[in-house]
Amino acid sequence: MSTKLFSPYVPRPVTLVEKTQLSDFVTRFTFEQDNGKPLAHKPGQFVNLSIYGIGEAPFSISSPPRRTKITFEIAVRRIGAVTSALHALEPGTKVGIRGPYGSSFPVMKFVGKDVLIVAGGLGYIPLRSLLFYQLRHRDEFGRIVLMVGTRDPKERIFVDEIAELAKSGEVEVMETVDMPDSTWKGNVGVITTLLPKVELDPANTFVAMVGPPIMYRFVIAECRKKGIASEQIFVSLERKMKCGLGKCGHCQINELNTCIDGPVFCYTDIEAYQEAI
Amino acid sequence: MTTYTVYKEQLPGLFEKWSKLYALHVPAKLREGFYDLVPWKRDLEIAWDYDVAYNSAKRFVMPPHEALISYDRRTCEAAPVFEAPKQILFGMHPYDVKALNQLDQLMEGGSPDQNYIRRREATVVMAFEPLTVSSAAFWASVGAASVAHGYDLYWTKISPASFMVEVGSVRGEELLLMNGALLSSTAGDKEGARRAKARILAKARKNSLRYNWEETPRLLAKCWDSPLWRRYSQMCLACGSCNTVCPTCYCFDIREESDDQLDTGVRYREWDGCMLESFAKVAGNHNFRPKAQDRYRHRYFRKGKYIYDKIGELGCVGCGRCVRACTAAIANPLKVFNELWEETAHEY
Numbered sequence: 090m091s092t093k094l095f096s097p098y099v100p101r102p103v104t105l106v107e108k109t110q111l112s113d114f115v116t117r118f119t120f121e122q123d124n125g126k127p128l129a130h131k132p133g134q135f136v137n138l139s140i141y142g143i144g145e146a147p148f149s150i151s152s153p154p155r156r157t158k159i160t161f162e163i164a165v166r167r168i169g170a171v172t173s174a175l176h177a178l179e180p181g182t183k184v185g186i187r188g189p190y191g192s193s194f195p196v197m198k199f200v201g202k203d204v205l206i207v208a209g210g211l212g213y214i215p216l217r218s219l220l221f222y223q224l225r226h227r228d229e230f231g232r233i234v235l236m237v238g239t240r241d242p243k244e245r246i247f248v249d250e251i252a253e254l255a256k257s258g259e260v261e262v263m264e265t266v267d268m269p270d271s272t273w274k275g276n277v278g279v280i281t282t283l284l285p286k287v288e289l290d291p292a293n294t295f296v297a298m299v300g301p302p303i304m305y306r307f308v309i310a311e312c313r314k315k316g317i318a319s320e321q322i323f324v325s326l327e328r329k330m331k332c333g334l335g336k337c338g339h340c341q342i343n344e345l346n347t348c349i350d351g352p353v354f355c356y357t358d359i360e361a362y363q364e365a366i
Numbered sequence: 367m368t369t370y371t372v373y374k375e376q377l378p379g380l381f382e383k384w385s386k387l388y389a390l391h392v393p394a395k396l397r398e399g400f401y402d403l404v405p406w407k408r409d410l411e412i413a414w415d416y417d418v419a420y421n422s423a424k425r426f427v428m429p430p431h432e433a434l435i436s437y438d439r440r441t442c443e444a445a446p447v448f449e450a451p452k453q454i455l456f457g458m459h460p461y462d463v464k465a466l467n468q469l470d471q472l473m474e475g476g477s478p479d480q481n482y483i484r485r486r487e488a489t490v491v492m493a494f495e496p497l498t499v500s501s502a503a504f505w506a507s508v509g510a511a512s513v514a515h516g517y518d519l520y521w522t523k524i525s526p527a528s529f530m531v532e533v534g535s536v537r538g539e540e541l542l543l544m545n546g547a548l549l550s551s552t553a554g555d556k557e558g559a560r561r562a563k564a565r566i567l568a569k570a571r572k573n574s575l576r577y578n579w580e581e582t583p584r585l586l587a588k589c590w591d592s593p594l595w596r597r598y599s600q601m602c603l604a605c606g607s608c609n610t611v612c613p614t615c616y617c618f619d620i621r622e623e624s625d626d627q628l629d630t631g632v633r634y635r636e637w638d639g640c641m642l643e644s645f646a647k648v649a650g651n652h653n654f655r656p657k658a659q660d661r662y663r664h665r666y667f668r669k670g671k672y673i674y675d676k677i678g679e680l681g682c683v684g685c686g687r688c689v690r691a692c693t694a695a696i697a698n699p700l701k702v703f704n705e706l707w708e709e710t711a712h713e714y
Contacts, residue, residue, distance in 0.1 A: 096446030096480045098434040098620075098633070141439040142624040142631055146649070169649045183442035302652060329648045331620050334477040338617030338640060341664070342654075344672030349476060363590055364654065364664075 100185025131193030132219035139185035149215035153222035209300020238280030291316035322356035417500035422613035461505035465613035502686030506570035524558030599662035608688035609639030
């Protein structure tokens with residue numbers, strides 16, 4: 090028997106270096122790896138973050154892969170025990186992480202193609218990793234269209250960043266809110282209402298989408314209406330990923346384990362699964 | 367195949383020796399019709415004719431509550447916790463060995479679960495050919511009447527006073543010979559073992575699937591929308607008893623407990639069950655299987671299709687424990703699969 094004490098359940102320490110409030114409930118956290126190495130994740134992957142004494146929970150990585158930087162970002166909505174404890178942390182505090190885990194957006198497939206990024210609600214958080222990865226290698230891609238849908242203007246996150254992107258001309262940005270207030274001058278309606286407003290080359294466009302469970306089937310239907318094939322549509326699905334190792338059973342979608350088979354799936358691969366979308 | 371013939375009077379001596387090296391568990395009667403594997407002690411009467419141990423053997427390799435890591439909140443350091451008592455499970459029926467083999471595949475595959483592996487490596491399995499069949503069991507019809515591996519020794523009772531013991535591992539043989547040399551089985555002993563197996567198989571076949579068990583995944587593929595799921599699940603109490611007693615259910619939750627100073631603590635896993643209401647619930651209270659029907663169907667699909675698609679065996683070994691444990695009398699894989707078969711019979 091091996092005497093080396095290895096266990097996939099043991100997190101490694103990272104240090105919180107920055108905290109930025111994005112909305113009433115959502116905060117961005119920047120961590121630095123104590124091991125001095127880059128996280129070496131791919132866009133769409135997640136980490137399991139531990140706050141000892143409270144618990145462990147999975148979070149999508151929001152920053153793009155970085156060759157040299159040893160920091161990475163997540164953005165989190167304060168909603169449960171772990172996320173509340175996380176919001177209470179001050180820079181300098183250490184937490185544990187395991188991962189990166191799971192599948193990722195197939196960036197290489199997108200090379201030379203147009204990419205439509207559909208971000209519903211907090212979906213922008215993981216998609217940001219993909220988007221900024223592409224922007225760092227902007228010349229390798231065709232058009233990048235970003236659709237952002239939020240329930241109401243108060244819940245918009247990364248507002249300045251998205252405005253900058255729109256100004257830069259590198260990304261075609263379309264935004265909508267479901268429930269406008271008096272300050273809102275833009276599109277109104279669920280995110281699906283944005284799709285008819287854009288011309289896409291269906292044979293040449295890949296789609297990456299993340300949003301609330303209800304969103305997928307409607308956005309996928311709109312994409313299909315535009316003639317985009319199932320194999321060009323990629324979704325990231327949320328489930329209760331506890332162990333991150335394909336063992337504990339909580340994140341199953343039929344027979345798939347979201348934590349190792351996903352969270353990013355090609356729509357073709359999950360179309361037949363009743364529990365997926 | 368190495369086989370030895372062991373006489374009943376040789377057993378106490380062997381048990382005595384083994385129990386000094388291992389925690390030795392043997393089948394015993396707890397009360398009428400109610401059996402379990404219990405720690406061996408001198409003069410304990412072994413229930414050779416037990417039909418099923420009410421608690422499955424998974425607790426020996428994946429205890430209901432098992433520490434995974436210890437942590438120090440102040441330094442943010444964590445270390446693995448491994449506990450792997452040396453143990454002998456004597457008298458396990460082949461369907462339970464089959465279930466254990468299945469756990470081996472699922473826990474060792476992908477990212478190997480070190481906690482499980484260490485416990486499993488420290489566990490000696492001494493299988494025993496059943497003499498009685500539980501009225502709820504149907505293991506003979508789901509491919510679980512025999513196992514080809516996973517045991518260190520396989521005992522078959524061939525006369526009121528003797529056993530034929532097949533050696534499955536060197537570790538097993540060494541244990542068997544701890545009290546001195548044994549006779550190799552004669553052709554007659556081997557014939558006796560063959561007959562004993564045939565006898566029990568005939569009894570076990572009384573409860574059977576009405577089709578070849580290998581058809582189950584194809585059958586289920588057609589039955590997602592069957593009215594059966596609702597018919598049965600509407601009585602489900604979502605208590606998770608079927609999960610708890612199932613020898614192949616291994617889903618777990620991960621939790622932690624701090625010491626009273628809140629500085630150090632232990633993160634542990636605890637058995638969980640897909641029939642429990644909150645099993646697939648995520649932050650923000652979205653539940654991916656909100657209805658009993660969703661959960662009930664998921665469990666049968668897992669047993670009959672998902673596990674099969676992964677490892678080529680049914681996730682149900684036909685032990686019948688869930689049948690006996692279910693208060694609402696709706697947990698019964700044999701009945702469920704057979705009724706689905708009837709429902710779709712016209713399609714064949």
